[in-house]
Amino acid sequence: MSQYNLSHLEQLEAESIHILREVVAQFQKPVMLFSIGKDSMAMLRLAEKAFAPAKLPFPLMHVDTTFKFKEMIAFRDRIAKERGHELITWINQEGVKAGVSPFSVGTQRHTHVMKTEALKQALDHYGFDAAFGGARRDEEKSRAKERVFSFRDRFHQWDPKNQRPELWSLYNGRVAKGESIRVFPLSNWTELDVWLYIHREGIPVVPLYFAKERPVVNRGGTWIMVDDDRMPLEPGEAPQMRKVRFRTLGCYPLTGAVESDASNLTEVIEEMLRSRSSERQGRVIDYDEAGSMEQKKREGYF
Amino acid sequence: MLHGVELDRVGIEGWLANYQRKELLRILTCGSVDDGKSTLIGRLLHDSAGVFEDQLKALKKDTTRYGTTGEEIDFALLMDGLQAEREQGITIDVAYRYFSTPKRKFIVADTPGHEQYTRNMATGASTADLSIILIDARRGVLPQTRRHAFICSLLGIKHVVIAINKMDLVGYDEAVFEQIRRDCVDFLAKLPVVDLHFIPMCARRGENVVERSETMPWYKGGPLLDYLENVHIASDRNLIDFRMPVQLVLRPNLDFRGFAGTIASGVLRVGDEVVALPSGRRSTVKQISSAGSAREEAFAGMAVTLTLDTEIDVSRGDTFVRPNNAPPLDNAVEAMVVWMSEAALEPGRSYLMQQAALLAPATVTHLRYRMNIETLRSESAEQLKLNEIGRIRLECARSLAADSYAKNRHTGAFILVDRMTNATLAAGMILDRTPAERALETEQRARHGQDPVAQQSGIGPEQRARRVGQRPFAVWLTGLPHSGKSSVAYALEQALFDRGYHALVLDGELLRAGVSRDLGFSAADRAEHTRRAAELVRMFLDQGLIVIGAFVSPSEQIRDNARSIVGPARFLEVHCDSPLEVCESRDVERLFERARRGEIANVTGIDQPYETPLQPDLRLDTAATGVAPNVARLVDLLDSRGWLTLA
Numbered sequence: 001m002s003q004y005n006l007s008h009l010e011q012l013e014a015e016s017i018h019i020l021r022e023v024v025a026q027f028q029k030p031v032m033l034f035s036i037g038k039d040s041m042a043m044l045r046l047a048e049k050a051f052a053p054a055k056l057p058f059p060l061m062h063v064d065t066t067f068k069f070k071e072m073i074a075f076r077d078r079i080a081k082e083r084g085h086e087l088i089t090w091i092n093q094e095g096v097k098a099g100v101s102p103f104s105v106g107t108q109r110h111t112h113v114m115k116t117e118a119l120k121q122a123l124d125h126y127g128f129d130a131a132f133g134g135a136r137r138d139e140e141k142s143r144a145k146e147r148v149f150s151f152r153d154r155f156h157q158w159d160p161k162n163q164r165p166e167l168w169s170l171y172n173g174r175v176a177k178g179e180s181i182r183v184f185p186l187s188n189w190t191e192l193d194v195w196l197y198i199h200r201e202g203i204p205v206v207p208l209y210f211a212k213e214r215p216v217v218n219r220g221g222t223w224i225m226v227d228d229d230r231m232p233l234e235p236g237e238a239p240q241m242r243k244v245r246f247r248t249l250g251c252y253p254l255t256g257a258v259e260s261d262a263s264n265l266t267e268v269i270e271e272m273l274r275s276r277s278s279e280r281q282g283r284v285i286d287y288d289e290a291g292s293m294e295q296k297k298r299e300g301y302f
Numbered sequence: 303m304l305h306g307v308e309l310d311r312v313g314i315e316g317w318l319a320n321y322q323r324k325e326l327l328r329i330l331t332c333g334s335v336d337d338g339k340s341t342l343i344g345r346l347l348h349d350s351a352g353v354f355e356d357q358l359k360a361l362k363k364d365t366t367r368y369g370t371t372g373e374e375i376d377f378a379l380l381m382d383g384l385q386a387e388r389e390q391g392i393t394i395d396v397a398y399r400y401f402s403t404p405k406r407k408f409i410v411a412d413t414p415g416h417e418q419y420t421r422n423m424a425t426g427a428s429t430a431d432l433s434i435i436l437i438d439a440r441r442g443v444l445p446q447t448r449r450h451a452f453i454c455s456l457l458g459i460k461h462v463v464i465a466i467n468k469m470d471l472v473g474y475d476e477a478v479f480e481q482i483r484r485d486c487v488d489f490l491a492k493l494p495v496v497d498l499h500f501i502p503m504c505a506r507r508g509e510n511v512v513e514r515s516e517t518m519p520w521y522k523g524g525p526l527l528d529y530l531e532n533v534h535i536a537s538d539r540n541l542i543d544f545r546m547p548v549q550l551v552l553r554p555n556l557d558f559r560g561f562a563g564t565i566a567s568g569v570l571r572v573g574d575e576v577v578a579l580p581s582g583r584r585s586t587v588k589q590i591s592s593a594g595s596a597r598e599e600a601f602a603g604m605a606v607t608l609t610l611d612t613e614i615d616v617s618r619g620d621t622f623v624r625p626n627n628a629p630p631l632d633n634a635v636e637a638m639v640v641w642m643s644e645a646a647l648e649p650g651r652s653y654l655m656q657q658a659a660l661l662a663p664a665t666v667t668h669l670r671y672r673m674n675i676e677t678l679r680s681e682s683a684e685q686l687k688l689n690e691i692g693r694i695r696l697e698c699a700r701s702l703a704a705d706s707y708a709k710n711r712h713t714g715a716f717i718l719v720d721r722m723t724n725a726t727l728a729a730g731m732i733l734d735r736t737p738a739e740r741a742l743e744t745e746q747r748a749r750h751g752q753d754p755v756a757q758q759s760g761i762g763p764e765q766r767a768r769r770v771g772q773r774p775f776a777v778w779l780t781g782l783p784h785s786g787k788s789s790v791a792y793a794l795e796q797a798l799f800d801r802g803y804h805a806l807v808l809d810g811e812l813l814r815a816g817v818s819r820d821l822g823f824s825a826a827d828r829a830e831h832t833r834r835a836a837e838l839v840r841m842f843l844d845q846g847l848i849v850i851g852a853f854v855s856p857s858e859q860i861r862d863n864a865r866s867i868v869g870p871a872r873f874l875e876v877h878c879d880s881p882l883e884v885c886e887s888r889d890v891e892r893l894f895e896r897a898r899r900g901e902i903a904n905v906t907g908i909d910q911p912y913e914t915p916l917q918p919d920l921r922l923d924t925a926a927t928g929v930a931p932n933v934a935r936l937v938d939l940l941d942s943r944g945w946l947t948l949a
Contacts, residue, residue: 004569004601005536008326008407013593017605018549018564025550025618025659049594050562050605054554137398144397163395164726165421165642167428168715169564170656174724188409190400196321270314273305 009200012193016043016185017050018169019148023130023183024057026173030130030183033119034060034087036072037249038205039134041079042194043185045203047132048083058132059086063122065114066091067102067251069227075206088126092118102253103232111254116301120156123180130173130181138190142297148187154178156300191247195269208246209268211260215239222256247272304350308404320404327530328409330426330459332450333436338467342436342505342526343410347401349512350527396426405531419446420453420675420689424640424729427457428715431535434463434526439472439502443485449675455493456638456691456731458711460538462490463499463529469518470504476520492678494708497533501526539602543705544568544576545629545713546622547658552607560591560607561616563659566712568624569601570608576622578614579703580631585610619660621703621713629705629713634667634697636733638707639686639718643727647686647694653727655698657716664718668695696730707731763844770846772803773947776839776868777848777936780855780915781878782907783893784885786924787852790878793933794850802948805848808838823904829860836864843872856912874943876936877918880925882907 006014023030032047034040047056062076080087092100095113102110123131137144147163149171164172173181186194198205216223217237224231226239231253233239244257245268262271309317333339399410411426413419427433433454437447454462464486472478479502490498501510502521509515510525523529545566552560570576574587589609590600600606608622616622623629641647647666655664670693672683686692707714718728767774777794779787791807798805810831814821817834821827832855839849855861865873885907886894897905906912915921920939922932940946 004539004541005325006603007322008324008402009321010593011326011603014564014603014605017593021549021562021605022659051552052591052594052607053558053560054552138400144399145395160395165425165717165729166726167425167717167729168712169429170715170717172656172717172719172724172726174654174719176724188398188400190402190407192402193407196318199318200322266314266318269318270309273309273317 009193009197012189013046013049013197015169015188016046019171019183019185020047020050020132022171023132023173023181024051026171027130027181029126029128030058030132031061031088031123031126031128032056032058032132033134034062034076035134035249036062036068036076036206037134038194038198038209039136039186039189041203041205042189042197042201043132043134044079044083044085045197045201046185056085059088061088061090061122061126061131063115063118064089064091065110065118065251066096067110067114067230067253069206069208069225069249069252071208072206072249075204079204088122090118090122090125092121101230102251103230107254110251111296111301112299116296116299120300123156128180129175130183132183132185134186135184136186136189136191136194137184146184146187146297148184149173150182150184151175152180152182152300156180158182158297158300160298192269192272195265195272199265199269206249208249210265211243211245211263211267213241214244214257216242216244216257223259224255225252225257227252304403317404324402324404325406325535326409327406327432327533327535328411328430329530330411330413330423330430330433330454331436332413332423332433332454333446333465337436337438338505339436340412342434342465342467342503342511343399343412345505345508345511346408346410346527347399349508350401350403396422403527403531408530419449420640420691421642423450423453424457424642427454427459428729430457430459431538432461432463432530432533433459434465436465436467437482437486439466439468439478439482442482443489445676447486448489448678451490451493452675452678453640456640458707458731461497461499461533461535463501463526465505465526466500466502467505469502469509470507474502474517476518479518479521499523499529499533501529540567540710541569541602542567543627543629543710544570544622544624545703545705545710546570546606546608547660547713548578548616548618548620548622549659550618551616558609559613560609561622562605562607563622564605564712565600565602566658567602567710569599570606570624571599572597575625576608576610577625577628578616579621579623579628580701581615581620583614583616584625585612585614587611619658619662619700621658623703629703629710631701631703633699633701634695635702635704636670636693636695636735637716637730638673638691638693638733639728639730641686641688641690641692641728643720643725644688645720645727646688647692647728648684649694652721654719654721655696655716655730656719657702657704658713660700660702661719662698662700663721664696664698666694667697670694693733694730704732706734708734763846766844766846768846770804771948772846772848773945774843774846774848775872775874775940775945776843777850777874777876777940778839778855778861778864778868779850779852779876779878780861780918781924782880782882782885782912783854783905784888785878785880786888786929787854787878789929790876790922790924790932790936791850791852793929794936797933797937798848798946801946803848803946804846805850806842808835808842808849808851808853810835810851810853813838823910825910828854828856829863832860832864833867836867839864840868843868854906854912856906856910858913858916861915874920874940875915875918876920876922877915878924879914879921880923884925 051057092114100110100113147166215226217239223244245260246257262268331339397412401408413422413426435450466479466482483500502518503510505511509517512527514525546563548561549563552562572587572590577584587608588611590597590606592600592604592606649666649669652663652665655662671680672690672692674681705714714732716730717726720727779791781787788809795805795807813835818831821831835853839851842849894908896902897908904910
């Protein structure tokens with residue numbers, strides 16, 4: 001390779017920084033959705049680089065479903081404080097009052113109320129016209145056709161048939177009042193790329209990604225962690241200690257763990273290189289029905 | 303799979319060290335469902351382990367529900383993302399797929415082969431380094447193959463792999479492969495594709511996709527993946543012409559003013575002098591930082607922040623270049639566009655142009671032609687519809703520091719956005735203009751005093767007029783054929799010459815023998831003929847000369863156009879007024895008579911109208927009055943206007 005070549009990771013990094021800057025240049029009031037996972041952490045690092053030495057020109061926002069792993073919340077607060085970023089936490093209070101939980105209303109309804117609806121509330125409340133998300137095109141089939149600048153109407157809806165053509169690195173961010181854009185700076189990254197970047201940059205991640213003895217129950221072939229006492233156990237069901245880790249992090253009752261011995265970053269990368277299953281396998285909600293992600297996105301999910 | 307083998311060989315630490323050098327290749331796949339395109343990509347992903355077991359499980363489920371392959375897994379279903387598409391069995395939009403091998407990471411833009419293919423292919427092609435064009439071995443080169451190749455070349459893809467698929471269905475016959483290869487080379491020779499490669503394969507069975515196949519021993523090359531891993535793309539980038547469009551100005555405190563942007567081309571070092579366009583202000587690079595850390599040098603593709611030695615006024619949309627290597631600064635460009643909207647392009651309409659970090663109103667002043675991509679010929683058109691390609695002239699409200707797309711894929715590209723709906727309407731590629739085209743534009747702008755950049759002579763028309771010692775002006779004689787224009791013209795020339803003036807006659811008849819000999823007598827040709835005449839008149843006037851023009855110039859529009867080209871302040875319109883019968887009586891060539899008999903067409907006064915000038919500066923009766931008194935009247939008028947300065 002000649003001295004004037006960028007490696008694939010450097011190219012992805014440059015592309016993401018270009019996208020982040022383009023949003024700040026084109027929009028009045030952007031926000032970065034911060035879901036605490038590895039993708040959010042990679043995206044945060046890219047944003048810090050894009051605007052250095054200036055501070056982030058937008059706040060971070062976490063939509064808290066109240067069923068996140070305790071370790072995630074602790075990690076979130078520590079990162080925001082250490083890095084000096086403005087952090088907004090949004091909880092759908094109506095949902096809380098109505099007692100919505102994955103156990104009371106089912107996983108789909110809980111996600112809809114506490115995540116999709118909550119997100120729309122927060123965006124409307126603050127009047128954000130652009131929201132960064134850490135989603136990647138390799139995650140799921142309907143994401144493969146998502147634009148980097150994904151247009152949403154004033155009801156936050158996505159219309160897969162009516163997307164703007166996106167060519168070169170020219171991003172059309174023009175919106176009318178009330179309309180917005182969801183932006184995905186990691187569109188062209190894969191799960192492997194994200195882990196390699198975390199490795200290269202020494203980015204901290206929630207310890208749940210690394211294997212450890214944790215209390216779990218087996219439900220439908222998936223290991224679910226008993227993170228607090230809100231989780232009702234089935235008759236005869238008792239948590240057992242297993243060495244598990246998570247490939248993806250969401251709400252603890254909706255996120256399956258995998259049995260693993262990968263207790264540090266290089267072991268995680270090696271495990272993934274040899275793996276034969278995708279990361280979203282652990283996401284209970286995606287497999288509810290065919291095209292379920294597409295359906296959620298149409299309704300305003302990220 | 304491939305990663306596992308590599309891991310066993312070098313261990314995780316070795317693997318992590320290697321990935322630091324891994325390259326990225328962006329691929330476009332073109333072809334229709336029938337060519338086995340989705341199957342090919344599915345194969346690449348599966349055989350290089352880009353498909354996981356749970357996805358495969360979902361795929362098996364989908365195959366029973368939507369599949370078209372019976373028992374075998376339908377790899378095409380991996381590619382068709384959206385529910386509606388799965389049900390209809392067609393790919394509507396561009397989908398992006400990812401896989402990697404120990405050598406490279408690949409991004410595959412998969413575009414549909416039929417409906418909307420132009421728009422979607424252009425989108426996928428805009429970022430691709432290489433394209434794979436699929437051909438069904440049974441059907442050979444089809445019109446769609448030509449279309450795909452044309453769009454790839456239009457969007458500047460330099461490497462093309464022709465994958466001749468379904469070789470199993472033609473008995474793995476070398477002759478079939480050879481024939482298709484020859485057919486391709488024949489028509490691709492006309493397109494500027496740099497690097498062409500042919501591979502026979504059977505994607506359904508994975509033959510010559512990831513692994514070499516034993517079924518075609520006559521084929522000596524490697525499988526597709528081998529080629530994708532090794533094709534040399536580093537030299538495709540432009541490292542010569544430094545261009546950096548400014549995306550954003552970072553101003554965290556009073557001591558720091560950084561210009562953030564991605565380097566479109568070229569190399570920049572600390573200490574280099576830079577010029578900001580369009581202002582032309584200069585400064586020197588003090589610091590370069592890329593992805594948060596300081597560097598001595600940065601190059602094409604890097605997202606950087608620059609600080610400068612001196613404070614100069616630069617904002618988003620400006621472009622940094624190096625002294626002595628600047629793109630032409632123009633607010634008009636010629637460009638090819640791919641039209642992507644249901645609402646057609648119409649010349650005269652105004653849009654928003656987004657080029658690099660610039661967003662500015664722009665008007666399509668001309669639609670030069672539409673490209674028929676079936677025949678690869680240009681044809682005239684009033685508008686461009688969805689999925690059509692054409693050449694336009696675009697006039698932007700701001701100066702563009704733009705290269706041609708052929709020279710620079712980043713600064714030579716633009717999109718057009720609808721001002722009302724904000725929809726993205728078109729993808730544009732700026733063309734290199736011929737020196738003649740550029741000269742014409744420059745002339746036109748110089749005349750209107752609009753061009754701050756074009757080279758201009760240091761001697762102005764006033765100085766030349768003073769040197770000649772007279773006031774230059776044009777007498778424009780208009781009238782029917784044989785109305786006496788030339789007689790008046792030459793008599794006036796003589797009268798002026800006798801008084802000591804430098805004057806000359808430009809006679810329409812004579813110009814038609816030379817300057818306009820390619821033109822006929824249609825309305826359009828007449829307009830063009832008169833335009834050329836007016837341009838000549840203007841040039842002579844700028845040299846300080848007096849010009850007497852004798853031109854039929856039959857319409858108000860043509861005369862108005864001539865007046866505005868020459869300049870109204872030095873233009874005298876004189877109507878040589880003579881009835882048609884009188885003109886006919888002077889017609890020794892029997893022009894009018896032949897026109898009346900229909901032997902010839904486009905004769906003014908017979909089958910082409912002559913619009914009598916409504917307000918000429920002077921009307922001469924050239925029927926009843928002789929030449930001498932008419933010339934005397936003319937001289938009197940010129941005198942009274944103060945144009946005859948020698949007295």
